[in-house]
Amino acid sequence: MRTRSLLALAGTVTALTVAAAVPASADGSAVLTTGGVGGTAVAVGDTLTAPLAGGTTATLYSSATGTSGVSCTSSQFTATVTGNPAAPGAASESVTGHSFDPSSCTSNVVGVLGVSSITVDNLPYTASVASDGTLTVSPAAGSTVQTTVKLRTLLGSVTCVYRAPSLTGKAGNADNSISFTSQQFTKVSGSSLCFANGYFTAKYAPVTDGGAPVFVN
Template identity: 60%
Template sequence: MRRYALSTLVATAASTALAILPATAASADTAVLTYGSADGNAVSVGDVLTASLASGTNATLATSSDGTSGITCTESTLSATVTANPAAPGTATESATSQTFKGCTSNTFGVLGVQSITVDDLPYSTAASSDGTVTVTAAPGRAIQTTVALSTLLGSITCVYQAPSLSAVSSNSDNSLTFTNQEFTKVSGSALCTANGYFTATYAPVVDSSVSGSPAIYTN
């Protein structure tokens, strides 16, 4: 990174798109999102899908796509509500309602601590396709936004970042959702805020928390 840490995510976000890549070809009556197995029960509209960081991994918010300095968070969660789940192949949709970050630190010169990382303006729309691609978008005319509050040698600063959309890849092998170097651009904040932020994180397993036992989610 450069002088100061920053970024966000997401929504958020999530922030925020909770589906998993197909492991096997779907039968004619299989839904895009199923739980328990790839040919399991269809996820119901209204069900809440949740995920935390994959075991042993962190969420990182870097100032460059290949940088090693910036913000590292040991905890992060996603939550989304299913709004449509058609037959496969197709695209399921979700409303990304929550993305949180905790245990965040920075190794950027001048940054003394990370006060908070907040995904703004939720919910966001999520499209989870049968090919495993997941796209998160804001309402028309808006952008995905994250606010980062930092303690620095010069006092507290607030950095606001936006992205037109976010992309992720899902996998049925470990029921994961992975964001890699998703770029945000600073739209307001102190001159100490870096111009860009790159979000990387893997969430696994993605589960249906509305079903007893919270079974893992698959995409077909």
């Protein structure tokens, strides 16, 4: 019987779309603030964290419009602010952590029994958050954004490795979120159970700085 491939990640890192629009920049404020739009500037060196938005999943599907692949209900990212200029502009971050709890992950791919692990490789990544909410995640020079997915299958353990040159997402102030929609990864190694391409969708919220929600200006 012909089996389909699989993938997951991320984040990583989702059939969700950010509905929240980022309001016009508050001139004179920093790009990233707490306490509201035009609030207190997030300090360089602060650590930002965010879990998956409540009731959502992070998915890595075999096509941009399909529903075959891996889905996780627990994931989190961590980033350190490296630059936060006045708005309008772009803040910079170093993404130091992006994890997935494999016990929260399932797969509907024929021949796959479960997910052993999902690892985001080649960290840290560089992230840029513009005043219009555009989020760009890039690897270090000479590297790639990479995710390794280990699966339990009828044929034993299978390792799938996926890469992307960068990721593009969106920040929303209505729920202090960041979202990725159908970000394409290409398989670089793995068996026929691994998709040739993986499309990552996920929504993380709220993004917080020491527990305080973060806004984009």
